[in-house]
Structures are given as structure tokens and as C-alpha cells.
């Protein structure tokens with residue numbers, strides 16, 4: 741199986757075999773290390789410090805799941821988010837950010853409850869869903885992001 745990693749340097753899409761990820765692959769186009777780059781197709785954990793570089797500078801549309809480990813509805817939609825990440829591999833980046841430990845981003849985007857899903861395109865927040873939305877609802881918002 742291959743993972744799709746978008747190069748943080750040049751935006752090129754690199755296909756890396758899953759079992760080679762530990763070899764700290766480099767971008768095939770510009771040579772930048774892909775060791776810390778987010779992977780399209782899975783839900784990537786995100787910190788406040790990475791928010792700008794990984795979400796707002798992404799060349800792919802982005803879905804960010806603001807959650808808290810103690811929140812029941814968050815646990816309910818987590819598998820839905822994972823399924824969608826897989827479905828939209830290569831077209832979308834998906835992150836989850838723990839609002840109990842990463843509070844800067846939550847406050848910056850005025851997250852009042854979890855789960856909250858934020859949708860980004862070209863670095864701008866363009867849509868949001870508050871609460872545990874049905875999969876079809878989330879999917880419709882994602883489709884709006886894709887060209």
C-alpha cells in the first residue's frame with residue numbers, strides 16, 4: 741500500500757510505500773524531508789505550533805476535527821472522519837486537534853464546543869460544522885471544497 745504525502749516545500753504529491761515511512765523519505769521533486777509532513781488518507785494529529793504550516797499553507801483542501809478525549813460525540817464521529825480521510829486520499833488532508841491540550845487554535849477559531857469541524861481551502865477557513873454531524877453532511881461539505 742502507498743501513502744500520499746504532500747511535500748511541505750513544493751506541494752508535490754509523493755507516493756511512499758507504507759513500510760518505507762520510517763526511512764524518512766524525501767520529496768522526489770525538491771528533496772525536502774517528508775518525515776514530518778502530513779499524510780493524505782489518514783487522520784493526522786495536529787498541534788498548535790503546526791497549524792499554520794500544515795493547515796494554512798496546504799496545497800490540498802483541509803478538514804480539521806477539533807475534539808476532546810473526554811467527549812462522547814467526538815469518539816462517535818472519529819471513525820467517520822477516518823473513513824472520509826481514506827475515501828478522499830490524494831484530494832484532502834485531514835487533521836485532528838485535541839482542544840484539551842492545544843488551546844491556542846481553538847481560541848483563535850472561537851471553538852465553543854466539540855466536536856467542531858473546520859474546512860480550509862487555500863489557507864482560508866471556508867466552512868464549519870458544529871456537533872456530531874452525519875457522514876453525508878460532512879461529505880457534502882468536503883465535496884464543496886473540491887474543484
Ligand SMILES: [Zn+2]
Pocket residue numbers: 747748749750751752767768769770771772
Ligand atoms: Zn518538494
